[in-house]
Amino acid sequence: MGRLEGKRAIVTGAGSGIGRASARLFASEGAQVVAVDRNAAGVSETAELARKEGFEILALSADGGSENEVVDFIGKAVAHLGGLDVLFANAGISGGLVPLFEQTVEHWQEVLRVNLIGPFLAIKHGAPHMVKAGAGSIICTASVAGLRANAGGNPYSASKAGVISLVQTTAASLYGTGVRVNAICPGLIETGMTKPIFDGAKERGTEDKIGQLNPLRRPGQPHEIAAMALFLASDDASYVNGQAFPVDGGLSSS
Numbered sequence: 001m002g003r004l005e006g007k008r009a010i011v012t013g014a015g016s017g018i019g020r021a022s023a024r025l026f027a028s029e030g031a032q033v034v035a036v037d038r039n040a041a042g043v044s045e046t047a048e049l050a051r052k053e054g055f056e057i058l059a060l061s062a063d064g065g066s067e068n069e070v071v072d073f074i075g076k077a078v079a080h081l082g083g084l085d086v087l088f089a090n091a092g093i094s095g096g097l098v099p100l101f102e103q104t105v106e107h108w109q110e111v112l113r114v115n116l117i118g119p120f121l122a123i124k125h126g127a128p129h130m131v132k133a134g135a136g137s138i139i140c141t142a143s144v145a146g147l148r149a150n151a152g153g154n155p156y157s158a159s160k161a162g163v164i165s166l167v168q169t170t171a172a173s174l175y176g177t178g179v180r181v182n183a184i185c186p187g188l189i190e191t192g193m194t195k196p197i198f199d200g201a202k203e204r205g206t207e208d209k210i211g212q213l214n215p216l217r218r219p220g221q222p223h224e225i226a227a228m229a230l231f232l233a234s235d236d237a238s239y240v241n242g243q244a245f246p247v248d249g250g251l252s253s254s
C-alpha cells in the first residue's frame with residue numbers, strides 16, 4: 001500500500017523540476033493528483049510521464065500568482081478530486097541575480113507575487129477545504145536562500161524568508177483545525193530553474209565544482225526534495241507542523 005493511499009493532492013509548479021518529481025511520486029504512492037503550472041506544455045508532459053508509469057494525473061494550466069486563476073484551479077481540482085488532503089505550493093521563479101542598486105520595484109513585485117503571494121493564495125483558497133474536513137497537509141517550497149544571504153538575489157531570498165514566515169504564521173492561524181503546514185528549504189537542485197548555472201559550468205568545464213559548498217559535495221536532484229514532500233504529505237508526519245526543513249546536503253549548517 002502506498003504512503004499516500006486515498007489522499008487527494010494538488011501540486012503547483014508541477015510542469016518541471018521539483019513539482020514534476022513530486023506529482024509523479026505522490027501518484028506512485030497512491031494519491032490522486034492535480035498538477036498545476038503556468039507552463040501548459042510542461043504540465044501536460046508531467047501527466048504524460050505519469051501515464052507511462054501507469055498513473056493518471058489531471059494537468060491544469062494557471063498562474064499561481066493571480067487570485068482569479070488560483071480560485072479557478074482550486075475549484076476545478078477539488079471538484080475533480082472530491083476534496084483536498086495535500087496542497088503542495090511549490091511554484092516559484094528565481095528572478096535571477098541582479099546587483100542591488102539595479103533592482104527595480106517591478107522586479108521585486110513579480111518575484112514576491114509568484115513566490116510569496118502565490119503560496120498565500122493557494123493556502124487562502126485551498127486550506128478551507130481541509131479545515132472543513134478537520135485534516136490536511138500544506139507544504140510550501142521555500143529555499144536555503146530564505147535562511148542565508150544570497151547576494152544579487154535579494155527579492156528571491158526575501159520571498160523565501162517570507163514563505164518560512166507564512167508557514168509559521170499559517171500554522172498558528174490554523175490552530176485547532178487539524179491542518180498541518182510546513183516548508184521545505186532546498187539547497188542547489190538540478191532543475192529548469194538552475195539550468196543556466198549547470199549549462200554555464202559545462203561551458204566553462206567547471207561542472208565538478210557545482211555543489212562543492214555543501215558537505216555532500218554535489219547538487220541535489222528533484223526526487224530528493226520530492227521525498228521530503230512525500231514524508232510531509234503523509235501521515236508519517238502527523239505531528240510535524242509549523243516547521244521549515246532544509247534539504248540541502250548540509251549547506252545551511254556548514
Ligand code: NAD
Pocket residue numbers: 012013014015016017018019036037038039042062063064065090091092093094114118141142143144145185186187188189190191192193194
Ligand atoms: P523549475 O523552474 O524546474 O520549476 C518551477 C515551475 O514553476 C516551472 O514549471 C514554472 O513554469 C512554474 N511556475 C513559475 N511561475 C509560476 C506561476 N506564476 N504559476 C504557476 N507556475 C509557475 O524550478 P524548481 O527548482 O523545480 O522550482 C520549484 C521550487 O523550488 C521553486 O519555488 C523554487 O524557488 C524552489 N527552489 C529551487 C531550488 C533549486 O536549486 N532548483 C532551490 C531552492 C528552492
